[in-house]
Amino acid sequence: xxxxxxxxxxxxxxxxxxxxxxxxxxxxxxxxxxxxxxxxxxxxxxxxxxxxxxxxx
Numbered sequence: 001x002x003x004x005x006x007x008x009x010x011x012x013x014x015x016x017x018x019x020x021x022x023x024x025x026x027x028x029x030x031x032x033x034x035x036x037x038x039x040x041x042x043x044x045x046x047x048x049x050x051x052x053x054x055x056x057x
Contacts, residue, residue: 003030007050009041015056023054 006029010016016034023029032048035041045053 001028003028004051005030005032005048006052006054007033007035007041007044007048009035009038009053009055011036012056019054019056 006023008016008019008023008031010019013036016036020031020034023031029052032050033044035044041053044050
C-alpha cells in the first residue's frame with residue numbers, strides 16, 4: 001500500500017512543526033509539503049496533488 005501523501009497547512013511555524021512530528025510517526029503517511037497560508041496551499045495543492053491536506057484547527 002502506498003503511503004498517503006500529505007500537505008500541511010498552517011500560518012504558525014510551530015503548529016506545522018507539531019503536525020509534522022505527529023504524522024511522521026506513522027509509516028503510512030508521507031509529508032510532501034508545507035504551506036503557511038491559503039494562497040500557498042492552493043498553489044502547492046495544484047502542483048503536488050496531495051491525498052490529504054492537514055491543518056491544526
